[in-house]
Amino acid sequence: MANDNQARGWRRIVRAFGFSLKGLRACFRFEEAFRQEVIALIALVPIGLWLGETPVERALLVGSLLVVPMVELLNSAIEANVDRIGLERHELSARAKDIASAAVLISVIFTTLIWGLILVPKWL
Structure with a gap:
């Protein structure tokens, strides 16, 4: 075997x-942040499917939502790996965690931008 x-x-x-x-x-x-993102995903996916008028809009609305927990998974993996090495404060460890956290922020901004670009013109 x-x-x-x-x-x-x-x-x-x-x-x-x-x-x-x-x-x-x-x-x-x-990871509490991941749980929160999954709850938001469960709530927002049906809304994205409902508000998207074309298959492309639906794909962008739902797909952008999936980016956030995906990046959070990577962030959590980086944090776990850094913490495994040692819990003492180190500049490089803090930098790695901050950069991974920034990636999550960028994914949230990306999702917000996609939703805004698709939905705001419909209500103006």
Whole structure:
């Protein structure tokens, strides 16, 4: 029997999917920001589907929402990795965490911009 690193074909895909689900569960359990973003996603996806008039608008509205938790997952992974190295304050650790946090902010700005560009002209 092959070990985890030698899995091939469908077995590798199934195992990778399992690891992905494990990561989602861990982030949901330990990261409040991720939980908040998932709640917002659940609330806003139906609104985006309803407000988008074309398939492209719907894709942009919903797709931009998915970017935020995706970037939050990466942010949380970076923070966990930095914390694993050590909890003492270090300039490079703080910089890594701040940069990852900035990526989340940019994703929120991106989503807000997409929603504004699509929806504001409809109400003006």
